[in-house]
Amino acid sequence: MTVYRNRPDLVAALVQDDRVHRDLYLSEELFALEQAHLFATTWTYIGHASQVPNAGDFVSLDIAGRPLLLVRQADGAVRVLYNRCAHKGTRLVTDESGNTGRFFRCPYHAWTYKLDGAPLAIPLKSGYEGTGLKACESGQGMVAVKHMAVYRDFVFVRLSDTGPAFEDYFGEVLGAIDNMVDRSPEGRLTVAGGVLRNIVHCNWKMYLENINDTVHPMSTHESATQAAEALWQGNATDAPKPMAMEQILPFGAGYDFFDKMGGRIFPNGHSVLGVNFSIHSGYAQLPEYEAAMRTAHGAERAADILERSPQNSVLYPSLSVKGSPQAIRVIRPLAADRTLIEAWSFRAAGAPDVLLERAMSYNRLVFSPMSVVAHDDVHLFESIQQGLRADGNDWVSLHRNFDPAELAQSTLTTNGTNELLMRNQFRAWARYMALGMEAAA
Known part of the structure; x- marks a missing residue:
């Protein structure tokens, strides 16, 4: 079985001028590479803004193996966040869609976040005083997808900085x-x-x-x-x-x-x-x-x-x-x-x-x-x-x-x-x- 990881030359050879290799359809390794690279460097359709008409409305989905949230903000804008708690990585919502209210609350340890992903509150807050939490990524809250575009209410994302x-x-x-x-x-x-x-x-x-x-x-x-x-x-x-x-x-x-x-x-x-x-x-x-x-x-x-x-x-x-x-x-x-x-x-x-x-x-x-x-x-x-x-x-x-x-x-x-x-x-x-x-x- 051909190994394609770290071999872009072999991957490129699968597409010829007038035919393609069957591995493009069959190979699980190529599929994993697609998830990591193709669907990260291109622009992928997420959803339509009308699916989240009210503040706190969300749609959850996976794109290229990454769990995402399309969320209507309090100011009327839409935003795409990674659907994971900054603490242990728990998905904050598991429903396909719904309304989270004014904040997201992790079902594991009850860390909460504003609709834009900013940290709101954590239990036992005094236990983190004097630690490195604020300087750590975990203290910064949910991560927003940096590359998002809304075109006539159609929402797209590019997951990679490359592209x-x-x-x-x-x-x-x-x-x-x-x-x-x-x-x-x-x-x-x-x-x-x-x-x-x-x-x-x-x-x-x-x-x-x-x-x-x-x-x-x-x-x-x-x-x-x-x-x-x-x-x-x-x-x-x-x-x-x-x-x-x-x-x-x-x-x-x-x-x-x-x-x-x-x-x-x-x-x-x-x-x-x-x-x-x-x-x-x-x-x-x-x-x-x-x-x-x-x-x-x-x-x-x-x-x-x-x-x-x-x-x-x-x-x-x-x-x-x-x-x-x-x-x-x-x-x-x-x-x-x-x-x-x-x-x-x-x-x-x-x-x-x-x-x-x-x-x-x-x-x-x-x-x-x-x-x-x-x-x-x-x-x-x-x-x-x-x-x-x-x-x-x-x-x-x-x-x-x-x-x-x-x-x-x-x-x-x-x-x-x-x-x-x-x-x-x-x-x-x-x-x-x-x-x-x-x-x-």
Whole structure:
């Protein structure tokens, strides 16, 4: 078995111009290195500010093995803290979310901290007089994540001091968030409708690259689309469709449709699939809402927002955005062969309820563990994870439409079935793995 620790040269060799080594999906050692380096040097999505509307509200989660807290402060700001007591390291909260009141209290020895992590009180305080506690890190309170960015209420962190600034890292792909937020005439979204969670027994990169795979729907989801087509058969072509039909029938569009939708890559692994149109482009029009959008944003900007409905926009490595419907998927790696996928829906302030209904309907239809679409993908993801252990071929092909000229271009528009969007992710993986490993050497 290859040993990759302290060998950034070997890690870099796993990603070639048009293929990647199967160890990227199978190796627990590489997964540990990803946790230490890739997810530390890149910007990772934490949560949405609307999840913590009131002072003391918190969301707890693990990012790259580090327990974190997203907390609403008394002054209205949001802050990300490491979820550990400065005393013995106990996690201060174990609930997924809640309200801590005006302070955090450790369940072990009752040390307390203000909402910003500053120390508040400790039992038996006199026992620490004359000791080195105040000069020690333990006396400074909870530790805040230094590198945090809030972009239109979407909260991201970079855990390492090594890595690019937020705006430099995401660049133009932040327009995907703008497109979704600006579907609200008031320019504001709130999380609504709960969350769908699914643990898939596959590597996280497998799921993320599938988001940009437009060739699989015709075969993978054939049974689901055929069933929908059979139910819809006999209706006029221009007949109004129920929402579920409106959302699932386009999955059966042919290769030509998906190829012509187009895709675009950006530096650092980001991409937009469906730059021309997508399976979301044919949703029923809403004249009153569209008029409100023109009033709020102006005719030109409103048209740009509403006519642009990308299939998927990937903010590498943790977030996939669908402007319409207003939904996101969050990728949370748990192990080399285990990934948590979260699907969230948003309510657009000032917009009709049907927009939220579309988001929730789509998430249930496509991303729910019990959906007629997701079970196809999950079966294949887990099958791939097992099949890659077979001997005789150590490589995974990413050859489709490869052009050596693409290696010199960090931003490029291409056809929708080009595996360039996947190759772009793996090139970013190699770059940031090397950056983290070299900084730690």
